[in-house]
Amino acid sequence: MQINQNKRKIRLILLSFLMSILLSGIKFLAYYLTDSNAILSDALESIINIFASGFALYSIRLSALPKDTNHPYGHxxxxxxxxxxxxxxxxxxxxxxxxGAIQRFLEPAPLANLSLGSGLIAITVIINGGIGYYLVKEGKAHNSLALVADGRHLLSDAVSSVILVASVVMVLFTGLEWIDSAASLFFGVLIAFNGFQLLRKSVAGLMDESDRNLLENVVEAIRQHKKDYWVDVHNLRVQQYGADLHIDTHLTLPYYWTLQQSHEAVREFENVLKENHPGETEIFVHADPCLPQCCYFCRLDDCPVRQHAFQHDIDWDVVNLAKNQKLFTEVKIG
Known part of the structure; x- marks a missing residue:
């Protein structure tokens, strides 16, 4: 299953790489015909697509490699x-x-063949938009940041190209050639923002920043399958590396259980989390023994060592489960 997913991701990013080369050629042809600075900006940005898709292809192939001695958490x-x-x-x-846009403002140059050039760019908008949308959709389905990043890049490229085509049409109708340079400058600022967003996402991942949505999905899976003998869950940490999900947490179980019973409960807990994630899931569960204070929120009816009557449940939410302490320390008993 995982092998098929990796092959599919490689095919998708290879498609992006090959189409980036083709579209780059079309955009430079449009620039050659029009001498439009806005179209040149789009063409230069398409070169970035080629390098980015090439590196994404390499990264996806590398991330698909199995764990080894030097990379115990995978690639x-x-x-x-x-x-x-x-x-x-x-x-x-x-x-x-x-x-380039500022220079063209200072040194205007005549434009030509704008109708043909904008037509060529319009073709790239359709292709980029379609491939970009498909990559984002598949990237989310396979938990691949590289696919999602490349798809969003293509989508932003398509949106930017629409703006550039609109600017060329405005030049055709108004004859104001400075609009071409203004559109180029706007385009530059727009893609700089997109680039910053990608850098922000990259740094967050490398620094193991918590992904709120990912954590909420894991917590929801635990809540839906909660067992009475899962007395407490705390210190829950979740990280996504490529398609691989890494989870470690503490699970409180009845202290009088045998090692075999605790082992089976931990395995059941792990299976619940694995069944709710399509990729590889690595889970480390530390089993804690329950304490007398846990009785106040423990629903285990046939407990032979209960010291206190059940009073109320504790909400198993993202905040509570992520805390590095047993939940009863936060609860007022009375």
Whole structure:
């Protein structure tokens, strides 16, 4: 299953890489025909697509490799590097685009064949938009940051191209050629913002920043399958590396259980989490023995050592389960 997912991701990013080469050629042809600075900006940004898709292809192939002695947690983090690399390239291109736009403001040049050029760019909008949407959809389905980043890059490229086509049409109708440079400058600022967003996502992943949505999905799976003998869950930590999910947590179980009973309960807990994630899931569960204070929120009816009557449940939410302490320390008993 995992092997098929990896092959599919590689095919998708290879499609993106090949189409980026084709679309780049079309955009430079449009620039050659029109001498439009806005179209040149779009063409320069498309070169970034080629390098970004190439690096994404490499990162996906590397992230698909199994764990080894040097990489006990797998190779999934390479996808964060891929997104960061793409973001850096986008920001670099944005700088060159803005500089070129300012120079064209200072030194205007005549434009030509705008109708044909805008038609060629319109073709790239349709192709980029379609492939970008598909990559984002598949990337989310397979938990691949590299695919999502490349897809969003293509979508932003398509949106930017729409703006550029609109600017070219405005030049055709108004004859105001400075609109071309203004659109180029706006385009540069827009892709710089997109590049910053990718860099932000990359750094967050490399620094193991908590993903709120991912954590909420794991907590919801635990809540839906909660057993009476899962007395308490705390110190829950969740990280996504490529398609691989890593979870570690503490699970409180009845202290009088045998080692075999605790082992089976932990395995059941792990299976619940694995069944709710499509990729590889690595789970480390530390089993804690219950304490007398746990009786106040423990629903285990046939407990032979209960010291206090059940009073109320504790809400198993993201905040509570992520705390590095047993939940009864936060509860007022009375």
């Amino acid at each position: 999934g983090k390479i996808e964060f590097f891929s997104a960061g690399f793409e973001g850096g390239l986008i920001i670099t291109a944005a700088v060159f685009i803005c500089v």
